[in-house]
Amino acid sequence: MSKIAVLGAGSWGTALAIVLADNGHEVRLWAHRKEHADEMNQTHRNEKYLDVEIPDTITAFYNMEEAVKDAEAIIVVVPTKAIREVCQQLKNYISSSTQIIHATKGIEPGTLKRVSEMMSEEMPDFPYENIVVLSGPSHAEEVALRHPTTVAVSAVNLDRARQAQDLFNSENLRVYTSDDILGIEVGGALKNIIALGAGISDGLGYGDNAKAALITRGLAEIARLGTSLGANPLSFLGLSGVGDLIVTCTSVHSRNWRAGNLLGKGNNLDQVLEEMGMVVEGVRTVQAAHQFANEQGVEMPITQGIYQIIFEDKDPKDVVDELMNRNKRQEIDDISGVLKERYSDK
Ligand SMILES: NC(=O)C1=CN([C@@H]2O[C@H](COP(=O)(O)OP(=O)(O)OC[C@H]3O[C@@H](n4cnc5c(N)ncnc54)[C@H](OP(=O)(O)O)[C@@H]3O)[C@@H](O)[C@H]2O)C=CC1
Ligand SMILES: O=C(CO)COP(=O)(O)O
Incomplete structure (x- = not known):
């Protein structure tokens, strides 16, 4: 039995602690x-965040130094806005x-x-x-x-990803490795923007066609941004791309x-965040992606539209109208262009 520390006691930290406890580890949940x-x-x-029974092999800690002492692995799972603060403390231990x-x-x-870059800084x-x-x-x-x-784990050092695969893999959680940390992080982060859009669309009363369009064209935007940064385009067809888009755009969880659903029904951002009481990562990530699209000239019309709804109080219906009436275009062009450029002389 190894000692494992999980830093972050929200929904996801608690669920991952349970996976690790089921795998026979002694878990400290900070x-x-x-x-x-x-x-x-x-x-x-953990009534507020994930109201299930917590196994006896999980102990909650408030003192981070005690939580990570002698830990064989440390899982960091706080919201993005808390990553720097947590790592400033963690680096001492x-x-x-x-x-x-x-x-x-x-x-x-x-x-x-990205989160790994913030941690490294x-x-x-x-x-x-x-x-x-x-x-x-x-x-x-x-x-x-x-x-x-199913989930994917990735690191520049693939041995580290394999260790993480061994740690988490179980009969209920199948873990795949990937050598594309950039693609895995970008896919996981940007799908939250499209999930906001899917919720807005459902809130407006649009149907499954609209949602399928958002998922598919949203994926094109994610892949466009990710490949422009150097990610493997195929990563976006994987678990941290299509997989996470499907689950997040279609699940009431x-x-x-x-x-997004509350926004589509006419609530403003403050009302929505108050009602949620848990992290809604897409709200910050849409600011980042909007900034990236503007600065780098990457075409991301859905992302821009969602940004306008959230931060510029633009009517969601007007945004949808504008998206539907953009200049006509070919479906698959941009990523194949990137691929040709990248691999043409190989
Ligand atoms: N929930 C899910 O199903 C999944 C979530 N994720 C990701 O996991 C990350 C965490 O999300 P999740 O657990 O769901 O979030 P929750 O909103 O459920 O919980 C957030 C937790 O982080 C704590 N927290 C907030 N600020 C700090 C801080 N400065 N230092 C330490 N802890 C802090 C909160 O404490 P407090 O109560 O004091 O606010 C709370 O315990 C997000 O990036 C999310 O996208 C990924 C996959 C699945
Ligand atoms: O990332 C998630 C599932 O893979 C959780 O998504 P939400 O943060 O939208 O609940």
Whole structure:
């Protein structure tokens, strides 16, 4: 039995802690509020975030140093906006051989950094190639019920990804490795924007055709941005691309879908976030992607439209009208162009 620390006691941290406990590990679940850690230890539940029974082999901690002491692996799973703060503390307790895996899905507005890049900036002595990302279609609610789920893990150092695969793989959670950390992180982060759009579309009362269009053309935007950064375009057809788009755009478990649904029904952002009470990562990531599209000249009309609805109070119906009446174009062109450019002389 290994000691594993999970930093972040929200829905996903709790579900991953349960997976690790089921795999026979002793898990320390770190919460940044003492009363939250105490409550979980007393009730063996995490009522606000994921109301399932927490196994006895999971203990909640408030003190991060105690939580990570002698841990064989540390899982970082706080919202993107808390990553820097958590890593500033974590760097004091790790060595370069510590196994670190993050399961956070977002891109930072302003810097346009991915989560692994933010972590590396805050923990400069920890080798970037050893940071692993875990991402894929995996609602915490279903993982905690031990329903069959698949995810991908990736790191520049593939041995580290394989270690993470061994740690998490179970009869209920099938874990694949990938050598494209950039693509895996970008896919997991940007699908939240499209899930907001799918929720908005459903909130407006549009049907399955509109949602299928958003998923498919949203995927084109994700792949366009990701390949322009150097990702493998095929990653976006995988678990952290199409897989996560499907689950997040079509499931009532998705907070991004639910937030979009409330926006589509006429609520403003403040009302929506108050109602949600949990992280809605797409809201920050759409700011980052909107900024990236403008600065780099990458065509992302759905992303731009969702940004306008959320931050410029644009009527969602007007945004849909504009999307439908854009200049006519060919369906598949941009990614094949990138591929030709990249591989033409190989
Ligand atoms: N939920 C899911 O099904 C999945 C989520 N993810 C990703 O996992 C990440 C975490 O999401 P999730 O667990 O769902 O989020 P939740 O909203 O369920 O929980 C967030 C947790 O983070 C804590 N937190 C907030 N700020 C800080 C901070 N500064 N330091 C430490 N802890 C903090 C919150 O504490 P407090 O109560 O004090 O606010 C809360 O415990 C996100 O990037 C999400 O996209 C990925 C796959 C699945
Ligand atoms: O990433 C997720 C499932 O794979 C969770 O999505 P939400 O944050 O929208 O709930």
